[in-house]
Amino acid sequence: MPENIHDKFFKENFSRQDIAADFVREVFPEPLREKLNLPTLTLRNTSYTDPTLEEYFADTVYDCVYESSTPVQIAILFEHKSQKEKYPHFQLLRYLLNSWEEAKKQNKPPGLLIPVIIYHGKARWEYEPLSHYFGAVDAALQEFLPMFRYLIFDISHYDDEQLLGFRNRFLATSLFLMKHRENEARLLEYRHRLFVWLDELVQTESGKNYLITTVIYLSKNLDIRPKAFFQSLFATDQVNRTAMSTYDQIIEEGIEKGIEKGIEKGKEDAFVSLLTVAYKQGLDIDKLAAQYNDLPRQRINELVEEVKTQS
Incomplete structure (x- = not known):
């Protein structure tokens, strides 16, 4: 894994x-x-x-x-x-x-x-x-x-x-x-207790590394969180500046490509799951695939053949 x-x-x-x-x-x-x-x-x-x-x-x-x-x-x-x-x-x-x-x-x-x-x-x-x-x-x-x-x-x-x-x-x-990685409301409720202590450490290597790791961790759980969430989460000016710099450099640079790849990957995963279940039930997945238009036709044909081979 x-x-x-x-x-x-x-x-x-x-x-x-x-x-x-x-x-x-x-x-x-x-x-x-x-x-x-x-x-x-x-x-x-x-x-x-x-x-x-x-x-x-x-x-x-x-x-x-x-x-x-x-x-x-x-x-x-x-x-x-x-x-x-x-x-x-x-x-x-x-x-x-x-x-x-x-x-x-x-x-x-x-x-x-x-x-x-x-x-x-x-x-x-x-x-x-x-x-x-x-x-x-x-x-x-x-x-x-x-x-x-x-x-x-x-x-x-x-x-x-x-x-x-x-x-x-x-x-x-x-x-x-x-x-509470998935609970934005809870994280924001406790923001004054979660990161205020970092104010004295954010200029140290350990403090800065911790903040960077935290921003990456929270940004990649479930949906991509908007910048406004992080601006609200880090309560003090110094911590907020470092966090936002990290967000800009690491998150926003890859967000557009990440969304695009995620959408395509999500479509493929859902389509493969549908084909696999249908194939195991003895249905004609070629006919089923012919009605699917959310992926390029060549990729659809490749996925059909993969399901037939692996199932």
Whole structure:
């Protein structure tokens, strides 16, 4: 799966050690958090996702020391799907195996890995043990089940005040944006709390990069947002100027081509879906295609042949 705008926003933020460390402080269970030596948190230049796992999540992996000497890895996984995965342990087991296989290739012992999933869908995600997938299992059979757990951070479980109460302003704002990325009214309602703190940082590299990433992220969720939205969203003059400069340079330059390509792509996707369903039902898609005029005739014929070949 190619990296999408959600992945990019996630990785841009959670690849920062300060954000990752404060995320652990805010959401990890206290008995675990107290034994993690967070100043040792170090970003790994690696990923344990493979082509199959890329359908499910993106990852950012950190090394850390547990208690005084035990090395562990913390994998922050960003869930792609908008609905809770039915069997998350299955994907995570593959992920763990990938990490251990990588250690084996390097002639190292397998490492302990703590997976934590960030979920930003609308339906709530309640944790359930792997054993629940199998129903009632006799005690004598329990030992044949792989037993491990993961941590889940479901953004929908947190109300807005909880999220904005996180100490790290980059983290708090990022999570709020991920939760309300489609809700312009909510974003505008909280604009005086979301970006005012950036006023002192917008001239720094980290502050400017964060603002640029934010404008790109919000501009590419659902419909292309008008410039007036961004002018209203960033409340202070200095932040507003930088944001609008970013909008002009990155968004408006490509907006015309993007709309044109998006319209054509949307037409093609809809047409292919229609043809695929019709073909599977045994209908004559050549006759159906002959009545379609929203694409060039040559492209229509190409799509018909593709559906016949692939279905």
